[in-house]
Amino acid sequence: MSKEKTIIAYETKSGVTGESADIIASVLRDKCGFDVDVVNLKKKPKPDFSQYRNIFIGSGIRMGRWYGKAKKLLKGDFEGKNVVIFVSACSAGDPKTHDEAVNKYLDDVLTKHPNLKPVATAAFGGRMKVLGKVQADTCDPDKVRAWAAEVGAKLGE
Numbered sequence: 001m002s003k004e005k006t007i008i009a010y011e012t013k014s015g016v017t018g019e020s021a022d023i024i025a026s027v028l029r030d031k032c033g034f035d036v037d038v039v040n041l042k043k044k045p046k047p048d049f050s051q052y053r054n055i056f057i058g059s060g061i062r063m064g065r066w067y068g069k070a071k072k073l074l075k076g077d078f079e080g081k082n083v084v085i086f087v088s089a090c091s092a093g094d095p096k097t098h099d100e101a102v103n104k105y106l107d108d109v110l111t112k113h114p115n116l117k118p119v120a121t122a123a124f125g126g127r128m129k130v131l132g133k134v135q136a137d138t139c140d141p142d143k144v145r146a147w148a149a150e151v152g153a154k155l156g157e
């Protein structure tokens with residue numbers, strides 16, 4: 001299992017977490033030379049993590065909660081692997097509510113999974129549509145790109 005072998009498993013409903021997964025994958029491939037697979041948990045809810053050293057888990061947030069399939073993965077045994085967590089939530093992309101989002105959607109959730117010691121976490125912005133019209137968009141792909149480069153450098157050490 002090489003240190004470059006990476007999987008990004010994500011669950012999305014409005015698309016943003018999938019977009020971030022693709023951005024992270026591109027950065028890790030192009031900038032860091034990693035071998036990356038991206039898995040949509042709706043299509044494959046129980047990916048086989050055995051061949052991967054680095055496991056990214058991404059979820060959107062609705063009604064203050066992680067999506068179910070992504071949340072289930074947090075119960076897994078990741079002994080000997082590098083786990084990285086990211087979420088997408090409209091409040092996380094607003095500087096006024098970012099820290100609160102980190103507390104609620106990352107810190108509080110991870111407290112319930114003490115065995116999971118992620119090497120990196122991030123709460124990115126989200127996009128909310130009502131009847132097809134964008135009502136809020138706090139996404140910042142550049143932030144995702146910069147974070148992915150940082151994490152890639154850390155994982156490659």
Ligand SMILES: Cc1cc2nc3c(=O)[nH]c(=O)nc-3n(C[C@H](O)[C@H](O)[C@H](O)COP(=O)(O)O)c2cc1C
Binds near residue numbers: 014015016126127129
């Ligand atoms: C029904 C609904 C509930 C939402 N609840 C929250 C919330 O509790 N906190 C928040 O920050 N954003 C909330 N949002 C915004 C989502 O976080 C945003 O749509 C994000 O892009 C979801 O990730 P996804 O695009 O990967 O599904 C909500 C959006 C919808 C449609």
